[in-house]
Amino acid sequence: MIIGKVIIIPIIEELFFRKVLITKMKIKFNALLSILISSLLFSLVHLPYIHKSYIALFGGLISGYIYHKTDKVIYSILFHIPWNFLVHYSKYYYVPFIQ
Numbered sequence: 083m084i085i086g087k088v089i090i091i092p093i094i095e096e097l098f099f100r101k102v103l104i105t106k107m108k109i110k111f112n113a114l115l116s117i118l119i120s121s122l123l124f125s126l127v128h129l130p131y132i133h134k135s136y137i138a139l140f141g142g143l144i145s146g147y148i149y150h151k152t153d154k155v156i157y158s159i160l161f162h163i164p165w166n167f168l169v170h171y172s173k174y175y176y177v178p179f180i181q
Contacts, residue, residue: 087170092162099124099142100149100158117146134169141165 099120107116121142128138145158145165152158 084170088167089163092166093159095124095127096145096149096155096159096162100145101155104146104149113150117143117150120146137169 103120103123104113104116107119111119121139124142125135125139128134141162145161148161149155149158
C-alpha cells in the first residue's frame, strides 16, 4: 500500500497532470495558465479531503513549474515521490505545516 501511495500514484499523476495536460494546454494557453489549470484539476482529484486538496494545489504548482522549466517529467516525479512520502507519514507523526 505504501509503495502505491508513495511511488506508483505519483508517477501516474505526474504523467497525466504534467506530461499530458500541461503539454496539451500549452498549445492553446501560456505556461502559467496551463500550470494553474493543471494544478487546480490536480487539487480537485484530492477532494473530499479539503486539507489534502490545498496541499495538492501547492504541490501541483511546484511540480508544474519544475516540469515547465525542465520539460522532463522525471524531475516532477522525483519531486512528487518524497512529497507523498512526507504527506503520508505526517498522519503518524506530528508535522505542523501538513496537519
